[in-house]
Amino acid sequence: MLENILGSPVPPPPAGVETNLDQTAPRGEARSMRERLERHMADPGCAACHNLMDPIGFAMENFDFIGKWRDADGVLPVDPHGEFIDGSLLDGPVGLRRVLLARSELFVTTVTEKLMTYALGRTVEYYDMPAVRTIVRDSAEDDYKLSALVLGIVQSVPFQMKTKLSPAGETQANAG
Secondary structure (H helix, E strand, O other), X not given: OHHHHHOOOOOXXXXXXXXXXXXXXXXXXXXXXXXXXXXXHHOHHHHHHHHHHHHHHHHOOOEOOOOOEOOEEOOEEOOOEXXXXXXXXXXXXXXHHHHHHOOHHHHHHHHHXXXXXXXXXXXXXXXXXXXXXXXXXXXXXXXXXXXXXXXXXXXXXXXXXXXEEOOOOOEEEOOO
């Protein structure tokens, strides 16, 4: 969520940190995903990252792994509440939407980078960022509509000048 929604890569866990999120407590009772993640948030070595990424995940906790709505995590009720890193309250998907709308440019920049990666057939590099910023800025005039983002990408220099390998392995410029 952190990387795909806010464009912030998740660092690897510190060495020696237990990453097994066992579903049972020491006495054998079931734990919700939230309870298991809260164990990581309580550890100072884990808290720096988990305090940033877990509230976003908690806000989406009503959705299971395939996107189906749920009110319980196994036998335990889902608690989709949390607090974003800046103190904004997240009360499920609606609260997450509100937080993202308050940071539209950040979210749209991430979406643009993801779309550009697909369009270019490669990752977005530092030298592509002026084009990404232009696309985001220009799409703001059209209320960040997806069609404005797509049009901006296909009109961008990185897309117009992209290269691909020929079947023989030679580099060929895109004809546009």
